[in-house]
Amino acid sequence: MVNASKTSDSMKIWTVVNQKGGVGKTTTTVSMAGSLSAQGYKVLLIDLDPHASLTYYLGYDAETLxxxxxxxxxxxxxxxxxxASLHKTSLNNITLMPAHMALATLDKSFGSKPGKGLVIKKALDQLQGMFDVVIIDCPPVLGVLMVNGLVAADKIIIPTQTEHLAIRGLQRMLDTIRQLTGSLKASVMTLVVATLFDRRVNACIATYTGMRSEFNTSMWRGYIPVxxxxxxxxxxxVPINVLSxxxxGAFAYDKLTNELLKDAV
Ligand SMILES: Nc1ncnc2c1ncn2[C@@H]1O[C@H](COP(=O)(O)OP(=O)(O)OP(=O)(O)O)[C@@H](O)[C@H]1O
Ligand SMILES: [Mg+2]
Structure with missing residues (x-):
């Protein structure tokens, strides 16, 4: 259990999501937390993925927690x-609400309960004032866990690889988000972020340019390099800014994080 001290403004809640796997969601979550913590912000990370990559990344075993x-x-x-579910990490200012393998059973056991999509939002209401920013790492599956992450968010970050085939999946993801958040809050900001970008590869540049014209203001003007x-x-x-x-990579995530903080995207 963690007793974080109180901060004055209301907590920002950023959810990192994409139905596609391996696009850099967990890396984005940890890297933004690293940027925030270096600036003295108190951060809570929530791992909603039954595979628990974020939990293992930060040194906990999701089978034995x-x-x-x-x-x-x-x-x-x-x-x-x-x-009761908060855990300290070895990193300054970063607290973890870890995943557990049992999360994989939630869709079956929990899928039909009323209010099933509001669990995380309500839990965060109870933690109000303890953290400056909460970042939620979602699984690459549209189910009760992802819905909880999306419903709680005031900003939604969609990491995506600059591959031609990713564009259709991205459109589907944006439609899902619109349906889910549209009925709750009109003002959820959604930002597509190009990750694993290799500027030496022409196909990457062409797809990045295509994405920028297709998704326009929903797309971050920068990119995260390989x-x-x-x-x-x-x-x-550790986050990349602690290692290097x-x-x-650290510069790119600092830039993204600071723009999100300032509502400049
Ligand atoms: N910009 C980058 N440059 C190089 N490697 C990266 C970059 N971003 C992520 N990776 C690596 O790519 C792999 C997948 O990243 P990550 O686990 O963050 O993706 P994910 O979207 O969370 O995956 P999953 O859908 O399985 O949860 C990891 O090994 C990570 O270290
Ligand atoms: Mg992940």
Whole structure:
């Protein structure tokens, strides 16, 4: 359990999502947390993926954890405070609500309950004031977990590889988000972020340009470059800016994070 001190403004909630796997969602979550924590912001990371990459990244074993975000779902009606599922990390200012393998069973056990999409939003209402920014890492599957992540968000970040075939999937993802968030809040900001971008590859540049004209203001004007430091950072269990603050990858995520903070995107 973690006792974070209070901050004054209301918490920002950013959800990182894409139905496609391996596009850099978890890397984006950890890297933005690294940028925020270096600036002194208190960050809560929530791992909604049953594969628990974020949880393992930050040094916890999702098979043996006693308390996790799974408990938040199963005890949603029992008045158990979500505080119990918070875990300290070895990183300054970064707290984790980890995943558990049992999350994989939620769609079956929980899928038809009323209010099933609001569990995380309500839990975060109870944690209000403890953190400056909450970042939610979603699984690449449209189900009860992803819906919870989307419904709680005030900003939605969609990492995407600059591959031609990704464009149709992206359109589907944006339609899903519009349907889900449209009925709840009109003002959810959605931002497509090009990741794993290799500026030496012509096909990457052509797809990036095509995406910018198709998704227009929903697309971030920058990009996250391919950088081998990301893999190294994940092996060491730290954000890229801790391993290599001067790397191109760290600079790119600093820029993205600061623009999100300032509502400049
Ligand atoms: N910009 C980058 N440059 C180089 N490698 C990257 C970059 N971004 C991510 N990676 C690597 O690509 C792999 C997939 O990234 P990541 O786990 O963040 O994707 P994901 O979208 O969360 O995947 P999943 O859908 O399986 O959860 C990881 O090994 C990660 O280290
Ligand atoms: Mg992931």
């Amino acid at each position: 006693e308390k996790s975000v799974y408990d938040v779902f199963v005890s949603a009606n029992d008045n158990i405070h979500p505080n 950088d081998t430091k990301f893999r190294e950072a994940s092996q060491k269990g 603050p001067q790397s191109r």
